[in-house]
Amino acid sequence: MQLGVRDKATEGVVGDPDCLSGPDISPPIKSQGNDMNQFVTMLSEYGLYLCIPLVFLAIVLWVYRPSGKKRYQADGNIPFDDRSG
Numbered sequence: 001m002q003l004g005v006r007d008k009a010t011e012g013v014v015g016d017p018d019c020l021s022g023p024d025i026s027p028p029i030k031s032q033g034n035d036m037n038q039f040v041t042m043l044s045e046y047g048l049y050l051c052i053p054l055v056f057l058a059i060v061l062w063v064y065r066p067s068g069k070k071r072y073q074a075d076g077n078i079p080f081d082d083r084s085g
Helices: 035-063 066-076
Strands: none
Touching: 035 066
């Protein structure tokens, strides 16, 4: 190999004495009090994917709630009602 050529296995410059230890691997950064910022960022990126199913479930639960049964049965009988003449 030539000096100064990048090697994909070590992700460093081959022949450089500073890269003899391999790639620079740093530990993951721990959050320090910015959990709310991370949450807001996650909601802004994925909020639509979370909101659409939740709205759909809320509508389905609202329609099939027990107290709405009489109203929806009455609305379902409108085409069969013979009051119009």
